[in-house]
Every structure is written in C-alpha cells, then in structure tokens.
Amino acid sequence: MSRIALAGLLLSAALPALARDVSGEVGYLQRIALDPGATVVVELTGPGGMVGEYRAATDGKQVPLPFSISTDDAGPLFLRAAILVGGSPEWVSDMVPVDAGDADVNLGLIQLNAFIPMGFSSQMRCGDTVVDVGFVGDEARLRVGGVVYELPQAISGSGARYSDGKTPETMIWTKGDTAMVTIEGKELPDCVATAAPAALPFIARGNEPGWVLNVSAEGMVLSTQDGTEVRTALPPANQTEDGSVFATEQMTVTVSPKLCRDTMAGMVYPLTVSVTAGESELAGCGGDPAELLKGNWVVRAIDGGPLPPDAEVTMSFAAGSLSGKSACNRYNAGVTLTGESLTIQPGAMTMMACPDPLMAVERGFMDALKAVTSFDFDQDSGALVLMAQDRAVVTAVPAP
Numbered sequence: 001m002s003r004i005a006l007a008g009l010l011l012s013a014a015l016p017a018l019a020r021d022v023s024g025e026v027g028y029l030q031r032i033a034l035d036p037g038a039t040v041v042v043e044l045t046g047p048g049g050m051v052g053e054y055r056a057a058t059d060g061k062q063v064p065l066p067f068s069i070s071t072d073d074a075g076p077l078f079l080r081a082a083i084l085v086g087g088s089p090e091w092v093s094d095m096v097p098v099d100a101g102d103a104d105v106n107l108g109l110i111q112l113n114a115f116i117p118m119g120f121s122s123q124m125r126c127g128d129t130v131v132d133v134g135f136v137g138d139e140a141r142l143r144v145g146g147v148v149y150e151l152p153q154a155i156s157g158s159g160a161r162y163s164d165g166k167t168p169e170t171m172i173w174t175k176g177d178t179a180m181v182t183i184e185g186k187e188l189p190d191c192v193a194t195a196a197p198a199a200l201p202f203i204a205r206g207n208e209p210g211w212v213l214n215v216s217a218e219g220m221v222l223s224t225q226d227g228t229e230v231r232t233a234l235p236p237a238n239q240t241e242d243g244s245v246f247a248t249e250q251m252t253v254t255v256s257p258k259l260c261r262d263t264m265a266g267m268v269y270p271l272t273v274s275v276t277a278g279e280s281e282l283a284g285c286g287g288d289p290a291e292l293l294k295g296n297w298v299v300r301a302i303d304g305g306p307l308p309p310d311a312e313v314t315m316s317f318a319a320g321s322l323s324g325k326s327a328c329n330r331y332n333a334g335v336t337l338t339g340e341s342l343t344i345q346p347g348a349m350t351m352m353a354c355p356d357p358l359m360a361v362e363r364g365f366m367d368a369l370k371a372v373t374s375f376d377f378d379q380d381s382g383a384l385v386l387m388a389q390d391r392a393v394v395t396a397v398p399a400p
Contacts, residue, residue, distance in 0.1 A: 019070045022052070022098055024107035026081045027064035028091055030114070035085045036060040039177050041195040042067045042081040042110075044098065047321040047332075049296070050125075051077065055192075058083075064109055076100045078319070081110050082195040087177035088122050089115040092195070113217055117237050117244050118202050118287070119257035119271045126181055127189030128296040128399040133172065133179075134257060136239050140172055144183055145384060145398045146259055146268075146292065146377025204255075204273035206284020207263050213253065213275060213286070215246070222251060222277055230277050243272075251277035259292075259377060260285035265340045268292065268376055290337055293317040293375065296399035297384055302364050303393055311361045315396055322369075327361040328354035333369060342386070344369045368393035 022044060036058070044052035052071035067081070077098040083091040091112035098105055120134040120143060132143040138153040140162035149170045151162035163171035168185025177193040201216040210225035215234065222230040232250040239245075243256035253275050260272040262285055269285035270292050276282075299313035300306065307313060307327075314324035322333040322344060329352050334345040346366055354362070371388035378385055378395075386394035 019072050020074065020102055021068055021070050021104040022077075022079065022107065023066070023068040023105070024110055025064035025066050026083070026091075026093065026110045026112055028112040028114070034058060034062050034083065035090070037085065038090065039084045039193075040065050040067065040081070041084060041177075041193065042069060042079065043195045044069050044071055044073075044077050044079050045318065046073050046075055046077050047318045047323065049316060049318060063112075074100060074102050079107065079110070080195045081112065082115070083112060084122075084177050084193050087174055087179070087193045089193075089195075091115060113200070116200055116217075116234070117239070118200070118215075119243055119255045123194045124179055124181070124191040125194045126179075126191040129188055130194070130295045131172075131181055131188070131191065132257065134239075136241060136243075139241075141257060142170070142172060142181070142183075143257055143270075145382040146379075147382030148257060148259075149183075202255075202286060204253075204271070204275075204284050204286030206273075206275075206282050209282075211275070211282050211284065213273065213284075215253070220246065220248070220251065220253060222275060224280070224282075251275060255286060261376075262339070266374065266376075267339055267341075290317075290319070292377070293335075293337075293384070297396035298399050299365065299394055299396045300383070301392075301395040302361065302368050307361060308357055311358055313361065313365055314399065315394075326365050327358045328352055329362065331366070341373050342375050344372050344386075346370060365394070 026040060038058045040056050040058060042054040043050055051073040052069040054067040054069045058065060079096045079098055081093040082089045092115045093110050093112050096107060096110060120132040122133055124131045124133055134141045140151045142149045151164050151171060154161045154163040161173040163169055169182055170184055171182050173180045179191040181188045181191050204213040205211065212223050214221045217234065219231060219233045230250050232248040235246050235248050237244040237246055242254050246253040256272045258272040260269045267289055269289055270287040273286040274283050294317050297315040311327040312325050313327050316323050320335055322335050324331060329350040331349045332347045334347060336343045346369055371393055372386045373389055374387045376385050376387060384396045385392045
C-alpha cells in the first residue's frame with residue numbers, strides 16, 4: 001500500500017460519522033391555546049432504540065413550533081412528537097417514517113392529535129428502562145415489564161410523591177415532566193417523559209362470543225360474530241379505579257392497565273377490556289403486544305439454568321427487530337409477532353472468539369431464540385419469559 005493510500009485510510013478512519021439534521025414543525029388544527037408551561041418532545045428511533053431527541057419548553061409560544069434533531073444514524077428511522085403539560089401528553093402524533101440517507105430531511109408540519117388516555121396516560125424513560133405511568137384520583141399506577149404497581153399518594157415537600165409504603169419501597173416522585181422512580185428498593189436513573197404514549201387508534205377483541213372493538217378519533221365501532229354492529233362517537237375518557245371508561249348511550253368501554261391473555265391463542269396483551277352494549281357483557285384483551293416487549297432486557301436464565309456470573313446476555317426489542325449481546329458477540333435478529341405467536345430469526349453476528357464457557361452460553365442462547373414460539377410474563381416477578389411451546393427457554397428482566 002502506498003503512503004498516500006495509507007494516509008487517506010488513516011484520515012478517513014479518524015473522521016467522525018457525518019450527522020444529518022431531521023427538522024420540521026409540530027402543530028394541530030384545533031383552535032385551542034397551548035398551555036404556557038407546555039413542553040415539546042420529539043424523538044427519533046431506529047431498530048436499536050432512540051437515536052435522537054428534541055425537548056424544549058414552549059415558553060408561551062403557540063403552534064406551529066419548530067424542531068431540529070441531529071443524528072449520526074443514516075438508516076431508516078421513525079419520528080414521533082408530543083406536547084406535554086405537567087409531564088402528561090396533551091397532543092401526540094402518529095409514527096412518521098424517515099427515509100435512510102445522509103442528507104438533511106425537512107418533514108414539514110407534523111400534525112398532532114388530542115391524546116386520549118387508554119389505561120396509562122404516558123411513558124417515562126429511566127435510563128434504559130421504560131415505565132408506563134398513570135394516575136387515578138390520589139393513586140399512581142406504574143407498569144414495568146409485566147408488573148403493575150398501585151401507589152397511594154404520600155406526603156412530600158415538593159412535587160407529587162406516591163409510595164406503597166413497603167420495605168423495600170416502590171415509589172414515584174414527579175416534578176413536571178421528570179420523575180424519580182424506585183422499584184422494590186432499586187432506584188432507577190432520572191426519568192423523563194417520552195413522546196410515545198399509548199395513543200389512538202386502539203383495537204380490542206374477545207372470544208365466546210367473538211367480538212372486535214375499534215376505537216379511534218372518529219368513534220367506537222363494536223362488531224360481534226352474529227353480525228351486530230354498534231357505532232358511537234368517542235366520548236371523553238373518565239378515569240376510575242377500574243381504568244379508563246368511555247361511556248355513551250349505546251355502550252360502555254372500560255380499559256384497565258392489567259395484563260390480559262387471549263383465551264384461545266394465549267397471546268398476552270397490555271390491557272384488559274370490558275364492553276357493555278345493551279344486554280351483552282363482553283370481556284377481552286386490547287392494545288399491541290409489541291408494546292410489552294419494547295425496551296432493553298437482561299437475560300437471567302436459558303433453558304431454566306442460570307447464567308454464569310461473567311456471561312452478559314441482553315435483548316433490545318424494537319419494531320420488527322431484536323439486538324444485543326450473546327455472552328461473547330453482538331447479534332441482530334428479525335422478530336415476527338402475530339396474534340398467535342412470536343418467532344425470532346437470528347441474523348448477523350460479530351465473530352469474536354471467547355472462552356469455551358461463554359461460547360457455550362452463546363450457542364445455547366441462539367438455539368433458544370430459534371425455538372421461540374410465544375412469550376409471557378411471570379405473574380410474581382414480572383420477568384419476561386420466552387417460550388418454546390410450553391417450555392421456558394429464556395427468562396429476562398428489565399435492564400437496570
């Protein structure tokens with residue numbers, strides 16, 4: 001290799017990755033004044049999680065509001081925006097695709113819609129852990145992984161503090177759009193509200209008799225297997241001890257933030273839903289099961305056996321993909337989630353050589369991923385359990 005070629009190679013290796021700017025404006029069509037204390041949050045996410053964020057106080061400004069995010073990720077991305085008031089979403093956007101490439105992108109006006117809470121009012125990001133947060137009267141509800149914590153309000157000098165009063169304690173202390181969260185005595189990193197609350201549209205379904213409920217900004221539509229259809233406008237959500245209640249003359253829908261398992265397929269869903277329409281009392285599940293997998297996990301057991309202390313195995317689920325460390329190497333995999341099953345297709349891996357015990361763990365983990373057919377959560381610990389038919393092959397907990 002010539003000196004010129006070598007110098008060029010060294011120079012290119014020293015240069016940082018080129019950043020691109022993703023910009024635009026956020027706004028809504030309704031003639032409603034924005035709260036002067038509102039915060040704009042815009043997030044860019046890729047297969048491995050969030051790659052960029054814009055967060056700014058509105059300081060009394062009104063929509064449309066500009067934003068700009070700089071990211072080194074040149075792959076295909078998704079953008080989501082929200083306007084938060086007091087840490088809770090008031091306006092949210094749908095997911096907006098951002099094409100791959102190095103060039104700057106201006107997305108124009110990102111339209112926001114009024115947010116209607118569906119069980120949990122918002123999400124917070126505490127380091128690598130995502131916490132769903134909702135409030136009912138004087139009680140806060142947290143969901144981490146598959147576990148829901150109900151926390152009465154406690155006395156505090158500032159902000160709003162909620163605690164179960166146990167030892168070890170689970171608590172949340174909110175201050176604006178930030179919070180401190182402790183789960184069973186383990187303090188999480190400082191939490192900030194995200195731009196990804198559980199917004200409309202929303203679908204629920206049940207069996208015996210079969211029914212499907214579609215809830216969107218346009219209204220609620222209930223369809224049953226005997227051909228009956230009930231249509232109604234979407235009413236405001238009323239927060240009760242049972243969850244979010246949408247009540248009209250034609251039907252009443254209750255959405256509760258409790259894990260629900262489909263009675264036929266066994267798939268686990270994030271919400272339990274009940275519908276009263278005339279003389280019919282219907283029970284079923286709602287929400288997107290992928291929301292339960294999303295985030296970062298640390299594997300604690302493979303095929304029922306605990307991992308060696310020096311074996312680091314992690315999983316990070318995103319839209320249609322899985323990545324992480326497999327004790328020795330980094331890996332990527334495709335994920336297919338349907339109403340009946342979860343399948344994982346291992347893809348590219350790095351090719352490092354490690355000590356034999358770690359290589360054995362890696363082989364066992366990759367074989368376990370190939371065998372996965374479904375997932376569930378341990379009802380006591382909330383641990384994520386990947387199943388191969390009726391056998392637990394991977395057990396993981398939220399990343400600390």
